[in-house]
Amino acid sequence: MKKILKPGLYVHIPFCNYICPYCSFTKVFYDQDFADRYLTYLEKELTKYSDFLFQSIYIGGGTPTSLSHTQLERLFLILRKYQSENFFITIESNPELTEDKIEILEKYNVKRISIGVQTFNEIFQKQINRFTTPEEIGNLINCLHNHGISDINLDLIYGFDNEKVIDVINDLKIYTSFDIKHISTYCLQVEEMSVFYNKKYPAPDQDEARKQYDAICDYLKIKDFYRYEVSNFAKKGFESKHNLIYWNDEEYGGVGLGASSYINRIRRTSTKSLSLYLKGQYDDYEESVDDDSDKFYFIMLGLRLEKGFSLEEYKRRFKTDFLDEYRDKVSPLLEDGNLIIKNGYIALREDDLYIADYFLRKILF
């Protein structure tokens, strides 16, 4: 039987060697036995996609590289059945990745890696229990290049308590001294389910957050990292293919604890309970997406992108003209210059991307 091609598959590995206090994702401490059983149930869950082949596979966490050498290999073998011909695998990793694991990544053709550095500032590192040095990361990046993995992203967190623009720039100086292609930024959010939330860690106020964000945009532009989404910066041609699937409102599968998927107009999120998951009770939340909510998602996600969304694509998907349909809401914003039409795409003005939700509420409701 011929299999159906789908754009993306997200694979969640919830295990970590240490827990970051800002993290609100589904995660547990690594335990070899749990991890073995987890992979067994992950393999079982994947059979729901036995008719599909995926072009992009993203292995996220938790810390996927906290799996043992053997377990990592097993994971890639499980995934092999679901890879399309020109598959593209991305994996998230902590800075402590060792060469023997890099060899496995190379062996199974992992193309892109995203490393959770977050910051080199020692004061903030202490607050999040991370102690990586620029030297260590430099060595890791060299090692990855040597094994043919050159599409590298580093994560950056800004907005720590008392952080100043100068601190962010100092981090970025180091980041951009490496041979990397992509930087994901993340303004510290103190979310429920995180240690910071329980400790009442102060979230940055919006004026300070904006100052730092503007500095990031300006600095990275000089360094040839261009912003293509609210929080994501890349060298030309090295945007995250997998994440663009989300922002273009395309389909993706999802397996693993708390993973989300959007297939055949259904958005699903798996259970966040490891004990239920290890009993094979996967599903938790489900939302079927009708035309109206599909439009909602399409617009909401598309306007996060610097270039916005294609008016042509909108017409193709929904058989209506966006500008006609949303005339009342959109015309004043076009007039005031908050929305801009360029090359058939409609987008928020550069300066307004950081207040995108303000305009989304005006357009969508």
Added chain:
Amino acid sequence: MRKYSLSHIRNFSIIAHIDHGKSTLADRILELTHALDKREMKDQYLDSMDLERERGITIKLNSVSLNYHAKDGQDYLFNLIDTPGHVDFSYEVSRSLAACEGALLVVDATQGVEAQTLANVYLALDNNLEIIPIINKIDLPSADFDKACKEIEDTIGLPCDEAIGVSAKTGLNVDLVLEEIVKKIPAPNGDDTKPLQALIFDSYYDSYRGVVALVTIKEGTLKVGDHIKMMSNGYTYEVTELGIRRPHNESVEALYAGEVGYVAASIKEIGHVRPGDTITSLEHEATEALPGYRKMNPMVYCGLYPCDSKKYGDLKDALEKLSLNDASLHFEPETSQALGFGFRCGFLGLLHMDVVQERLEREYNIDLILTAPSVIYHVYLSNGEMISLDNPSKMPDIGTVDRIEEPIVKASIMTPKEYIGPIMTLCQERRGNYVDMVYLDDSRVDIIYKLPLSEIVYNFFDKLKSYSKGYASFDYELDGYQAANLVKMDILLNGQPIDALSSIVFRDFAYQRGLVIVKKLKDIIPRQQFEVPIQAAIGGKIIARSDIKAVRKDVLAKCYGGDISRKKKLLEKQKEGKKRMKAVGTVEVPQEAFMAILSVDDEENN
């Protein structure tokens, strides 16, 4: 044929201060007369509105007919007409009292007589009711039966040698109360054969039966099929259904003199049934209407606007329906530049205002914006003309004004003596004039002050409670008008005066108030796309300013696969929050902003 002879009917109500146990006592009476089986019994049955049960207060009066098999072996018909306990609702109280011959005065054995109770007792005495004193909560260790009796004797002059000590909670001695009702409360007068006079004491709207009137038959007989006439306006209807509430509606063929029940006559027009009016029948028509009851005038006015301007019509319908059984609610259309079409509504007090707002929002599902409450000022113009001003934004040009007079109340504050100091300070801060202080006994005093009404509509009661650790009680009556140095303060958003935010303030307080209001508004109004100045001005002169900042960050930093459904929900939730926003020009102003002027005192204390 009538089931109960006139001599076997007792119409009574219960007078009590909030929390003194009126509703609990009513519950016990319902139980003892087997009106409800255990399954149906829920606490405070007569408080049928959710709002009443939640707040533990009675707002709407309610009536119930009960059969009591007395110790003398005979059956009596008890009509219990419930009364609200709060000062704002004394109108309702006077209505229920007019339908009764007697009242149970319930006093908490641990608290003694409260100011509010006194006010209602006087109303009852005015109506020549027989009053039975009952001391409740005698099961509590801190109960002092003798002290409570002495207080009743001292303050009201009601002999208490036969007062009954009960515990409504445990049911102790409630049976004695029922016997006393039979013995002490007179049977109603009235004659079945006389022309019909039925007093409407309440009404409500039922989608099947139309307007239903609750009546007490003072004279004559009312039968199904009778043609009735409302004596105040002459409208006539044919009676389709009569019944009594026990408490379930039970239809009957006729209501006789002395009885209490409901009348349905396919009345669609709400305005035709006015509580206080008399119903008579064309078959046996009375020439004279019964005296209505003491009419209550609104003390506090505010603007009431739908958040969604399309709901203006719904709000109008809802107000009409509410006023049907809340005759003290006044409203008339008004227009605000800032808020669009709405109503200027008059209330008996702030609690009344609060309750009406909540009922409109809950029962009629209309999101509302209220402007800060205002009292009625008398504005005298230089040409001698006088304007009654219930809306600060309508203040005439200051050049044409000779003087402004404001309503003054005489307030009576009863408190344990250790709180005299802080309470007098409070009254002084509120521009009060000391009148008198009377020692009620060794430990309690009654402090009399004259205060501007406008100073007590602003959280005076809350302050009083906190200054006296909850012990002081408070009652007031209007005591005329008095000239004062008052000015209108405008609030400007983006340089435009917002009529709904205008207020009238005492000149000496204006500067401080302006600062606080402007700061408070800055905190309440969310950031806007552009910076917006907020200014306070008196007669064109800016006295305070603050700026609402521009929104700088309004986006989720990360939005990947798992965040997408969550993000949609988040936007929808934020949108819900916006529902209570009103776009004033280009500025989105939340509902609380219009009430900000009210709570400035909280700010001053910080």
